[in-house]
Each structure stands twice: as C-alpha cells, then as structure tokens.
Amino acid sequence: MKRIAVFTSGGDAPGMNACIRAVVRTAVYHGIEVYGIMRGYSGMIKGEFVKLDSASVSNTVQRGGTILKSARSQKFMTKEGRQQAYDQLMNNGIEGLIAIGGNGTFTGATLFEQEFGIPTVGAPGTIDNDLFGTDYTIGYDTAVNTALEAIDKIRDTADSHDRCFFIEVMGRDSGYIAIPCAIGGGAEIVMVPETQMSTEAVIDTLREGWKRSKTSFIVIVAEGEVEGNVHEVAKRVKAAIPQLDTRVTIVGHIQRGGSPTAADRLLSSQIGIAAVEGLVNGMRNVMAGIVDKKLVYTPFADTISKKKLINQSFMRMVEILNS
Amino acid sequence: MKRIAVFTSGGDAPGMNACIRAVVRTAVYHGIEVYGIMRGYSGMIKGEFVKLDSASVSNTVQRGGTILKSARSQKFMTKEGRQQAYDQLMNNGIEGLIAIGGNGTFTGATLFEQEFGIPTVGAPGTIDNDLFGTDYTIGYDTAVNTALEAIDKIRDTADSHDRCFFIEVMGRDSGYIAIPCAIGGGAEIVMVPETQMSTEAVIDTLREGWKRSKTSFIVIVAEGEVEGNVHEVAKRVKAAIPQLDTRVTIVGHIQRGGSPTAADRLLSSQIGIAAVEGLVNGMRNVMAGIVDKKLVYTPFADTISKKKLINQSFMRMVEILNS
C-alpha cells in the first residue's frame, strides 16, 4: 500500500485531531503517503483531498474538533455517490482508508468495500462511548470531564440556594456519560435509558431526602432516558413536591468540544497507529479499539450489531453513595 | 461598633466567599466581633446566626457559591418581617450589617435603616455587572470567563461542522456579559438589549458572511435582548437562510458557579475590607465599589436609580473584528 487517506465523519469528538496526527505520523514512519479528506464522505465525493505530512499535524494534538471537518452525506448513501467517491479515490491513487467516526460511518465503509473493494479500518470517534469493540471511544473521557466540570459549577449554586437541579447530559441511548457524572458529581439520582427509572421513583427518592432534611439535590438526566425530556421530568417533580426549588440545565454542545484529556490523547494515538498498521497489514472492515489494555480489531459487522453493556455495578454505586 | 454581621442575598456569584473572608478578617483585624447570617434576610428573621472567626473562612477564598447561602425573603418585604429581623439582631447585639448582593438587597437594607436605624454597607455581589457605583461587580469576571470557555468549546464544533451557533449568555437586561464574550469568542454577531438589533439585521449579516464563503458562525445572544428568546431568533434565521446548519445552546447556570478568577478574588477582597472599614467609620446606606482603580462609596439611592452604561465603543469593536 503506497497511499492512504484519513477522514472524520459524524459528530466531532475531542481527540479526533490527535488520532489524525497519529495516522499521519504512522504513515510517514512506514513510508506511506497520506491524504486528508475534508468533510467525510461528502468531501470524498467532491474530491476535497489534501496531502498531509508530519508538519501538517504539528501542534494539533491538543486541539478540539477536527481539522479535516466533518459532515453528513446523503449522497454517499446512494450508489451513484459511492461511484463518484470511488472515482475520486482512484484519480488520486488512494488504496485504503482510515475512517474516524461511529457506526453510521462504518456502515457506509462496509458497503463501499463490498461494492468497490476499497479497504477501510475504523477508529471509534464519538463522545457517546456506545461502540462495541473498545472500552472507551475517542472523546468520551473529555466529554465526561467537561460535563462534570459543569456539574461542579452548578452544585455551587445548588448548595448556595438549596435548590434541586435537573441536569441533562449527552450520551444518545446510553448512560455512559450520565453515570460517571452522577458518581463523580455527587448526584442524588441518575436517570439513564438502561434502567428506565420512572419519574415517580425520582419523586420518592427526593421526598425521602427532603425528610432527612437534605435541601439541595442534583438529578442527572441522560438525554435518551425514557420519561420524556428533562424539562418534563422537572415539571412533574415540581408538581409533586412544590416546596422544592427546581431548576433545569442542559449541558449541551460544550460536551463535544474542548482540548482532549490525557486519556483521550493517549487512546486516540494508540488507535491511530493501530488503524494504519492494520490497514497496511491487509485488514479491512474492522475497527481498532482497546479492550482491557489490549489492542483489538473488531469487524464492523460486530461494532454495528453488538451492544456494549454498561457495568451494572455502577447503578448500585449511585445508590450506595447517596446513603 | 463592637459586633457586626455579614450576609449574602440574591443570586450567588463567584467571589462572594472571598468577600465574606475579607469581611471577617477585617473585623478581626480591627477587634470587632463578626457573625454570619445564613440565607440572607430570611435567616435574619429566623435568627440563623453563626459566630465567625479567622479560621471559619480558611480555605474559602477559591470556592464558588456562598458559605452563608442565599435566599429570597418575601417576609422581609413586610413591616412585620423587618421587625422580627430587628429583634433578632438586637438579641444578638449586632450593631451593623454588611450586605453582599444587588439592588434588591440594597432596597431592603435602605428601608430597614429608615425604620430601625441599623446601618448597612453593601458589596456589589452579582454576575450581571449592572450596578452603578463600581466598574465591576463581584462574580462578573468569572462569569464572563466561564461563558467564554463554553464558547471556545462550541466553536470547535461550529468550525468542524460548518455550523451557525446561537449561544445565549446571562446578563439580565444588559450586554455586559454578552459583549466581551462576542469580542473574545470571535463571534460574528452579538444581540444585546442596549442596541435592540433586529433579527432581520442578524439575517443580513449572516447572508453577507455566507457570500464571502464563511461557513461557520457564532451569534451571541444576551438573555435580555428584545427579539424574543434565542430559540425564536434561531428559528427565524433558519427560515430565512435554510442552507445554514443552525444550533442553539444556552450556557445557563454554570455562569453562576466555579472558582472565582484572580480579578474577582482581588475585587471581592478590596470591597470586603472597604465595606467593614466604611461601616466602622459611620457610613450607612452606601455600597463599596472600585471605580477607575479607586475605592468609592455610592449611596444605595444611586446604585438603585442610576444606570451604568456600557462602553459604546464595544459595539463598534464587534463590527471591526468581524471584518
């Protein structure tokens, strides 16, 4: 393999640049040319390719976002779009791809490989940590720390005013972000999709705390929990316990940005190196990940179909720590 | 004066603890006893007094929130409530008060002084910086930095995805928080109450940027701007320029919390010292502030009735920096 290309796709995540840097430097180390594709599949179709060398990625390891930008592409979901993407790659002599993204990205890459034979190795780039095949995804550790810093600040106000804050954090359909935020943020309650906690149960716990003369509370609400959104939950709680001074905060998009943590930079670098070396060694349709400190390559078919379950003991921890 | 008390009232602000610490240490320095009143006027009425000494405020200068807690009190707005507060103060031998808060707090203190003769010196404790009589209020610098850090993170995503973000920051009826956020956050547009910018003008500026092939934008929206809330503005912009990928984020309550910045700790300490020394020297119904690096005491009547105008040159700066 003489020339490869790297791109980022889906929601951006802190550490994507560290991963791009590792991909580029590893290619250079092995004497392989490397291009960056701007805006994911969209740029692949349009031929937005940039030649990258070691200097291109200097001073990027600490940057949030992605220097290659990201976009969603409807067109790549059509045969015609993929044909155009293939032509562009051929015109530029690109023989293999590194895709930094999530399952949507990997689904596209699988189809593309089946149709046109271009091999892709994936890197798990999403703050949500909901990908099978790696203990942690790129950006997850940073997102949790960002959310936790927000919660720390909000607790200052919660304590000062004897308030009950409902704080929504990201995580799509999983509690991966919400649970460490609850444990680390000293929250009394955490609502995550996995446990389907009812608003009634929330009300019971708050009532019981109130009886023990607790006056400030933090309830962490994962965006994918089942009881409707955070505003609805807060409203129903307020209706049930009017003496509570309730407030709602949505941590929001700040969770996707910021300089990556040490753990995210290390993980992104490990995975970036592994992705290139896997691709060069003939792998295709696999995602590089780290499981129990070991490098593993998981077929896209598995990252897409299998579900990574959250550690059940974490739910018990929230209960114990609220004693 | 042998015994004074300090309390915090209204919304909490970073630096309130630094100010309490300065009040306590200054009292100790001058051989005066000092009590803390919990939960503002509400605790004054209920007699929630705590004796404070130097050690009570050790290791608090860097803490957000207020160790004396804050609350709003309907009862203090009645004559009966103020009578009870007065009785509590008398029972505890308290001869003067330091009130850390805003105009609501000072209005109550003025009335209280007129009726019962208890002198109060105020400290400007609010993140909004909308108090006449001081260049900056306690908590303002921290709130701006917190908002700006959020904007920095969001810009990572805005740039990576070519998006237009509408970011709401706090500030009640003024653009004091929004404007430095716009200048320091590299925003293209800032909507503040002072200029009454129309949504049409926002649309025009974004359209023009789009023509210059700008693809990511940040619009800072002060919570008190006139065009309805941030969601409405974003909706109307999206309707007018459908190709824009718009997103809304509300920075929210994190702006009230967090460890105070150096400037806020210094200001809080200066004002805390000044407030005690003013009270001891016979002042009453005045707020201690810093204007042009000098300590000034401004009558509550003026802090309440006069408006501190925002530097008009700042609006021109946003325009120039968006060139």
Added chain:
Amino acid sequence: MKRIAVFTSGGDAPGMNACIRAVVRTAVYHGIEVYGIMRGYSGMIKGEFVKLDSASVSNTVQRGGTILKSARSQKFMTKEGRQQAYDQLMNNGIEGLIAIGGNGTFTGATLFEQEFGIPTVGAPGTIDNDLFGTDYTIGYDTAVNTALEAIDKIRDTADSHDRCFFIEVMGRDSGYIAIPCAIGGGAEIVMVPETQMSTEAVIDTLREGWKRSKTSFIVIVAEGEVEGNVHEVAKRVKAAIPQLDTRVTIVGHIQRGGSPTAADRLLSSQIGIAAVEGLVNGMRNVMAGIVDKKLVYTPFADTISKKKLINQSFMRMVEILNS
C-alpha cells in the same frame, strides 16, 4: 464488624476525598459506624479520631488533598508506637481499618495486623501509579492531566520562541506519568527510568530534528531517570548543541493537587466501596484495585514485592509519533 476507621497516609493524591466519601457512605449503607483518623498513623497513635457520617463528606468529592490530612510517622515504625496505636483503636472500639496510601502504608498495616490482629484493607492512593494490583492508582489520571496542561502552556512559548524545553514531571521510579505526557504533549523525546536513555541519545535525536529544520522541541524527563537531574541533562545538551535555545521547567507540586478528574472520582468511589465491603466480608492485608475493569483484591505482600511493568508499546509510540 460494627465500627471501622479510615485514614490517608503518604503523599496526598487527588481523589483521596472521593475515596473517603465512598468509604463513609458505604459504611453508613451497611449500618457500620465509621471514624476518620487524622494524619495517618501519627494520628492513630495520638488518638486523633473523628466520627464521620454522610453529611461529613458532603461536597468533598471534587476536592483535592485529603480532609483527613496525611503525615509520615516514625513512631509507628517502632513496636511501642504500634502498641499505642492499638490501644487507641481499642479505646474507640475500632475493629477494622481502611488505609488509603501506598506501599509504605501497606507495609505498616501488614506488621500491625501480624502483631495486633487489626485487619486492614488498602486503597491505592498515590499519583505515581506504581502499585501492583490495579491498572490505575487514585490520583494518577489527575496528575497526568495536570502535567499535560502545564506542557500545553509551555509549548505555546516553545513554539513562539523556537526553544527546546526540558520539562520534569513526577513519577518516582517509573515513567507512568512521563509517557502519556510525552505522547499527549507532542514531545519529541521522553526520558524514563525504564529505558535508561542516555543524554547522548537525546542529543542525537535533537540534532537530527534540527537538521530536518525543526526549531522547537519538548523533552519530557521523568524525575527518576538515570542521567542525573533535568538541569544536568539540559546543560549537557546545550554544551553539545549550542545553537539550541534551552530552558528547564519542573512541573512540581501542582501535580499532587487539584480537583480530581472524572476517572479518578469514579475509581476512588469504586475502590472505597470495595474496600469497605472487603473488610466487612473478612478480608485483611489486601488492597482493592481495578484490573481490566474488574474489581480485584491483591495481598499487600504482592503489591509490595511485585512490580507493575509499563506497557512497552508506549515507548515505540513516542518514536512513531515523532516521525
């Protein structure tokens, strides 16, 4: 077991308070009384015991340092000292101990158990991550992030002035802190005890970079590396390559402080819960740790005698990423 005590010993580490909180809340959850011992073994000998309940540890999860303080005790290394400690525990009805510390702490606990039969379960509290029996120690993740933030700031200056910075980070006899700092900080070189890199090799790498017209460099030096201290290394490099503008920075004690990261709060909480539950279930002379996401109890004899080896692939990563 009806009453236990918890203490911190050795150097303080971020997350110790989160661990103390978990210990206390878990004891409360299981209906066990819990005392805090101030200043480690020194306070045990003097009887500095404090009864703790849930409220005692409110709002501490995010605090650096240790609310129980830490100290070294020469006296506990004598039989007489341990006898006094035993008497104090007996007088207070304490039946088991949770020791948060490192191998020095566990050595003392082992001896104490052999002589007096008081069971101890340990928690790995040290920023150095050099304890066998756990993937990560309490405080390690925070220390690495703190060091990395310092390196990020220094790189601003290194780049702006075309300088070569030698930055010493902590880690005693291991490169656990230095290596992720080098990978995540974009350093060209890392000197750690494990590889015994000579100053000559450092000079060679810098010379080669200089030839490739690189002008700014970062060399991370672990405090325990073999070539003398960071100042000596820098001096010898400067003598060999006079055109390099060299500077030395020692990150120092800031690495021990600060609010713990999300990972450290989670780990500290897991371990605190596990330590209490292990003690209650009859364990003694073991340290609770997390290895490959699973809770494990490792005999103190092993944590003391066995060495946890650093992932060898990390050294290769530094080389690749410097391509």
Added chain:
Amino acid sequence: MKRIAVFTSGGDAPGMNACIRAVVRTAVYHGIEVYGIMRGYSGMIKGEFVKLDSASVSNTVQRGGTILKSARSQKFMTKEGRQQAYDQLMNNGIEGLIAIGGNGTFTGATLFEQEFGIPTVGAPGTIDNDLFGTDYTIGYDTAVNTALEAIDKIRDTADSHDRCFFIEVMGRDSGYIAIPCAIGGGAEIVMVPETQMSTEAVIDTLREGWKRSKTSFIVIVAEGEVEGNVHEVAKRVKAAIPQLDTRVTIVGHIQRGGSPTAADRLLSSQIGIAAVEGLVNGMRNVMAGIVDKKLVYTPFADTISKKKLINQSFMRMVEILNS
C-alpha cells in the same frame, strides 16, 4: 497609509494573537494592507514577511503564544541591522509598524524612527504589567490566573500535610503578579521587590502564626525580590524554624502560556484596534494603552523612563487578610 506590518517581540504573552487579529481586522476594515513580520526585528532584517488577511487570523483569538513568533535580535541593535530592516520594509512597501512587545521593543522602534522615519505604534505585550501608560498589559491577567490556579493546587497539598510552601511567581522587578496571587491565593506572606521584606520578617510572621497553631503556610515570592532566590529564603527559614516542613515550588514558564482570559482578549482587541487607528492617523513613537477605562497613547519615551507604581493599599490588604 496603504500598507502596514505587525510583529511581536520580547517574551511571548497570552493575548498577543488576539492583538494581532485585531490589528489585521482593523487594517482590513480601513482598507489597508497588512503584513506579519516573523520573529520580530530578526525577521524584519531577514525579510520574513507574510501577507495577512481576515482569514489568516481566524480561530486564533483563543490561542496562547504568538503566531508571528518572537525572537531577540542583537543585529537590530546595530546601525547596519536597522539599515537592512529599513531596506526590507521599503522593498515591501511597508509604511508603518505595529510593535507588540515591551520597553526593549519600543527602544528599538524609537531609534528606528529617528534614523529612518518609519513610524511605529506600540502595544504593551508582556505578562509583567510593568509598563507605564496602561493599567494592564496584554497577558498579565492570564499570567496571574495561571499562577493562582497553581497556588490553589499546591494549597491542597500544603493543607493536607501541614507544610510551609515557598512559591516563586514571575514579574521581573515588580510585585504585580505576586500580590494578587498572595491576596487571591490566601497566602500568609508575600515578598516583592517594592517592599524589600527581609527573611527575618518572614521568619517572625511564620513564628507568630505557628504560635497561633497555624500549621500550613504559603509564602509567595516574586522572582525579583531582594533576599536572594526562593531556595535561599526557604533554607534560612528552615534553619530558623526547624519544625516547619518546608517545600519550594517555582511556577515558571507556564505563566507565559495558555489561552488568554476574557479580560486579556478584550484588552488585546481594544489595543490592537487603537494601535492601527493611531498609526493611520499619523501617530508615531507611542504606545496604545487603557487607563481608567479610557484609551490613551503614551510616548515611548515615557513608557521607557516612567515607572508605574503598584497600589500601596495592596500590601496592607495582605496584612489584614492574614488576620
């Protein structure tokens, strides 16, 4: 004036990029071409000029360091060097300069203007805040906050171990950085050049604190204080009070880096705009600054010869707050 150039010189400071951005955007706003000169006077002599436009400075406002790099130039101190610099400027059609730096930079600019008539307007870029003609210099607020965050972390350890920390902060010959660090960091003592405090006085204060059973102390030492360096002071204190557990930390180069604070971004932007508009309006040999919220232009002769005195009341504050 049709074409101007901007450069940074002397030690780098956070906010320099925000200032460069403001210079560039203001030039664009007024229809003036603008070049960046790399590496200060050194690059001016070598002709290292880069054309800048609005996009060149996108996404730089939040970056530490200087994108134009900085260097010291011996050659510019010779007539021959300045002749070469002049020739380079002429060859590139540059009619005026914006110099971001300190008094060394302004001295060079003054000489250059006298000899060759090239007008320069200066911007105060130094973390030390020791320039007459502006209340604050670019980078000062960030440096103080960085130092303060370091002190906050160290206090965790100081408190946990009952230690006495001697912490050296930057500031050359002034206490501008040290004093807010002492006030905001809860330090017991501050040694600055302005007061020439003797080590004996330090010892007396610590002894007195020890008698009041204080056990942890922080002494802030400005780098330019008169009693020798921080290590010597600590050694003499330890000799006098052996029971103190003393430690020394030098905050060091991290104070020059990092993302600028809101105040620094605002100040840098104001000054950058003012510098260009001053130059265009015919000013020369003046520095733009902000004094008491107003824009002022101060002759280089004054910024160089006059001394900005530190607010004397700050010294008294440290004493009061240590009560």
